[in-house]
Amino acid sequence: MPDNRVVVAVDAMGGDHGPAVTVPAVLQCMARDADLEVVLVGIESRIQEELRRHRDVPVERLHVHHASEVVGMDESPALAMRNKKDSSMRVAIDLVKSAEAHACVSAGNTGALMATARFVLKMLPGIERPAIASELPTLKGHCIVLDLGANVDCTPQHLLQFGMMGAVLVAAMEQREQPSVGLLNIGEEEIKGNETVKQAAELLRASGLNFYGNIEGDDIYRGTTDVVVCDGFVGNVALKTSEGLAKMISTILREEFNRNWLTRMVALMAMPVLNAFKRRVDPRRYNGATLLGLRGVVIKSHGGADRFAFEQSIIKAVREVRNQVLQRISERMAIAHEDAA
Amino acid sequence: MPDNRVVVAVDAMGGDHGPAVTVPAVLQCMARDADLEVVLVGIESRIQEELRRHRDVPVERLHVHHASEVVGMDESPALAMRNKKDSSMRVAIDLVKSAEAHACVSAGNTGALMATARFVLKMLPGIERPAIASELPTLKGHCIVLDLGANVDCTPQHLLQFGMMGAVLVAAMEQREQPSVGLLNIGEEEIKGNETVKQAAELLRASGLNFYGNIEGDDIYRGTTDVVVCDGFVGNVALKTSEGLAKMISTILREEFNRNWLTRMVALMAMPVLNAFKRRVDPRRYNGATLLGLRGVVIKSHGGADRFAFEQSIIKAVREVRNQVLQRISERMAIAHEDAA
Numbered sequence: 201m202p203d204n205r206v207v208v209a210v211d212a213m214g215g216d217h218g219p220a221v222t223v224p225a226v227l228q229c230m231a232r233d234a235d236l237e238v239v240l241v242g243i244e245s246r247i248q249e250e251l252r253r254h255r256d257v258p259v260e261r262l263h264v265h266h267a268s269e270v271v272g273m274d275e276s277p278a279l280a281m282r283n284k285k286d287s288s289m290r291v292a293i294d295l296v297k298s299a300e301a302h303a304c305v306s307a308g309n310t311g312a313l314m315a316t317a318r319f320v321l322k323m324l325p326g327i328e329r330p331a332i333a334s335e336l337p338t339l340k341g342h343c344i345v346l347d348l349g350a351n352v353d354c355t356p357q358h359l360l361q362f363g364m365m366g367a368v369l370v371a372a373m374e375q376r377e378q379p380s381v382g383l384l385n386i387g388e389e390e391i392k393g394n395e396t397v398k399q400a401a402e403l404l405r406a407s408g409l410n411f412y413g414n415i416e417g418d419d420i421y422r423g424t425t426d427v428v429v430c431d432g433f434v435g436n437v438a439l440k441t442s443e444g445l446a447k448m449i450s451t452i453l454r455e456e457f458n459r460n461w462l463t464r465m466v467a468l469m470a471m472p473v474l475n476a477f478k479r480r481v482d483p484r485r486y487n488g489a490t491l492l493g494l495r496g497v498v499i500k501s502h503g504g505a506d507r508f509a510f511e512q513s514i515i516k517a518v519r520e521v522r523n524q525v526l527q528r529i530s531e532r533m534a535i536a537h538e539d540a541a
Numbered sequence: 542m543p544d545n546r547v548v549v550a551v552d553a554m555g556g557d558h559g560p561a562v563t564v565p566a567v568l569q570c571m572a573r574d575a576d577l578e579v580v581l582v583g584i585e586s587r588i589q590e591e592l593r594r595h596r597d598v599p600v601e602r603l604h605v606h607h608a609s610e611v612v613g614m615d616e617s618p619a620l621a622m623r624n625k626k627d628s629s630m631r632v633a634i635d636l637v638k639s640a641e642a643h644a645c646v647s648a649g650n651t652g653a654l655m656a657t658a659r660f661v662l663k664m665l666p667g668i669e670r671p672a673i674a675s676e677l678p679t680l681k682g683h684c685i686v687l688d689l690g691a692n693v694d695c696t697p698q699h700l701l702q703f704g705m706m707g708a709v710l711v712a713a714m715e716q717r718e719q720p721s722v723g724l725l726n727i728g729e730e731e732i733k734g735n736e737t738v739k740q741a742a743e744l745l746r747a748s749g750l751n752f753y754g755n756i757e758g759d760d761i762y763r764g765t766t767d768v769v770v771c772d773g774f775v776g777n778v779a780l781k782t783s784e785g786l787a788k789m790i791s792t793i794l795r796e797e798f799n800r801n802w803l804t805r806m807v808a809l810m811a812m813p814v815l816n817a818f819k820r821r822v823d824p825r826r827y828n829g830a831t832l833l834g835l836r837g838v839v840i841k842s843h844g845g846a847d848r849f850a851f852e853q854s855i856i857k858a859v860r861e862v863r864n865q866v867l868q869r870i871s872e873r874m875a876i877a878h879e880d881a882a
Contacts, residue, residue, distance in 0.1 A: 311728075338789070339788075339789050339792060349727055352727065352735040353735050353736070384778060386693065386774055386777040386778065386781075387652075394693040394694050394774055395694070397774075416777075416778075416781045417777070417778045417779070417780065417781025417782035417783070417784070417785055418781045418782065418784045418785030418788065420782055420785055421782070421785035421786050421789040422785055422788075422789070430778070432727070433727055433735055433738075433775065434775055434778050436727040436757075436758070437725060437727065437757075437758045437771070437775050437778065437779050438758070438778050438782045439758065440727075440757045440759045441758035441759065441761055441762070441779040441782055441783055442758070442782060442783070443758070443759045444758055444759030444760065444761055444762035444763055445787065446786065447759065447762065447763075448678070448679065448680050448762040448763070448822075449790060451680060452680075452818055452821050453818050456814050456815075456817045456818045456821070457814055459814075459817075463813075463814050466807075466810050466811050467811075467814075469810060469811075470807050470808075470810075470811045472804075472807075473797050473798055473800075473804050473807055474797075476797045476800075477793055477794050477797045480793050480797075481789075481790060481793060
């Protein structure tokens with residue numbers, strides 16, 4: 201029987217809510233997964249205080265690792281990395297580096313997490329830049345989009361590597377051969393797009409990946425391809441714009457259902473339908489972006505995540521370890537390297 | 542009393558539906574605006590055939606101008622411009638050039654419209670590149686976003702000019718002093734973003750515009766600024782991604798309300814609320830993008846526009862003429878030129 205045991209280092213202090221969210225989420229995940237061990241990293245007194253609120257803490261699988269500092273959500277990534285060597289974020293990453301944990305999860309400052317993880321863990325061979333990859337819901341299920349903001353200036357080579365990593369991620373997590381890869385562009389014709397994207401399309405076409413070709417913004421949610429490749433500037437704008445639009449739509453929908461006593465009655469009756477709808481598009485289900493390309497599994501949770509959302513990030517970390525995502529990316533890059541040689 | 546008369550050249554053949562949509566939309570606009578004259582440009586027999594279906598055609602204000610060719614929606618912009626000198630699109634633009642019309646409206650091929658308009662009309666002094674500007678709904682009302690796809694590689698100078706044109710457009714159309722201008726970026730801190738965007742922020746800060754600073758994707762729909770400036774690649778992805786998400790949300794909402802007889806009953810009762818909601822986010826209300834920076838008012842309607850949506854494009858053209866948008870942009874650019882000299 202294979203060893204199913206996974207150790208996850210959780211930055212207990214990260215995010216808008218800290219231990220009040222991270223600790224209950226960890227306990228929930230551990231209750232469901234008997235092979236999961238967790239190291240809660242952060243200010244010990246704060247973590248213990250939160251733990252005392254819960255019964256049935258699995259003490260033999262749950263460890264607390266003290267870290268005296270916390271990286272602020274708006275702190276400069278460079279300064280945080282240089283000055284806070286005993287932050288919960290840094291120590292959680294250190295545990296991955298020293299192989300005491302298989303993965304780490306943090307809801308902290310994205311820039312600091314990326315900079316620190318890159319500095320401590322280093323890149324996988326053949327990968328020049330890390331990418332932030334996340335699942336988004338589509339009409340057909342979901343897709344993986346990368347990069348969502350780690351890189352503001354990408355070369356065609358970087359985009360090719362994102363495509364390879366994204367394809368391996370989907371293949372590993374969903375046991376699928378040759379997931380389709382689309383390149384985000386502003387027209388389907390090959391003549392469109394800027395120079396970088398044009399050259400990236402050439403590289404992707406010759407890469408042996410199941411390259412679909414250029415896709416447009418609306419193809420993301422249409423589910424046209426399993427993987428969507430773009431530079432971090434474009435990906436981040438697309439993601440944040442989506443968040444803004446979803447927020448606007450739900451606000452207006454709520455306003456209309458709240459207009460008067462009649463519409464509020466209708467809302468009450470429509471509640472089961474509206475809830476079923478909400479469940480299907482709930483962004484919390486997709487919480488947890490993977491920092492791909494590093495020598496270690498690092499998952500970034502949304503800063504504002506609640507318990508349910510933070511649980512999804514932990515589950516994602518565990519699944520990536522069990523599905524050997526890192527090893528599979530390394531193997532894929534080695535093949536690419538041989539092909540190029 | 543000022544002369545309120547406006548002449549609009551309408552490409553009757555453009556879009557997915559041609560005269561079946563463009564002609565009724567024109568008649569509807571003319572019925573509401575007694576000072577509006579229209580030149581319907583296209584294959585005369587097709588236009589007359591459609592006109593015969595309608596009563597009360599205001600023959601003294603409605604003219605038909607024959608053009609023998611039609612630009613296909615997927616045709617190469619360069620080839621269309623070179624080879625189809627008698628296309629409805631080209632002739633409508635020619636009428637603006639010769640001052641027989643104040644503005645033109647087309648639902649045809651965006652690339653061909655942009656290339657042809659730029660070739661025929663030329664740029665306003667001080668503007669290097671045209672931009673596609675469109676209104677989007679926000680939680681506070683609406684905003685103007687540009688560029689939405691005319692330029693895939695922008696310099697900081699181009700982005701500055703987009704900011705100036707966008708601000709003038711809002712000021713002119715809504716009688717507002719100093720509308721706020723935001724620069725689409727991936728973080729609010731000044732250190733973030735790529736080099737082009739960083740330099741554009743410097744230029745915008747020194748421009749005398751009411752520059753808000755960097756904004757993120759979610760600020761578009763939040764209504765943080767009146768004008769959102771970005772390069773055409775990013776803007777196009779943001780727009781198309783929004784279209785895709787809105788489509789996904791409405792599809793899933795419809796599916797949930799259609800699940801069984803009970804949910805369909807609820808849908809029936811919720812109809813007035815859902816319709817009120819739909820009216821507020823209806824993209825047809827915002828149909829009609831302005832090709833800004835040209836020596837002429839050119840409005841691009843969505844290719845799939847229905848009658849109501851196409852009407853909005855005509856109304857927009859008329860309002861831009863009456864509010865002297867072109868003249869005001871020229872004046873603004875002349876001031877910028879003097880400041881620089």
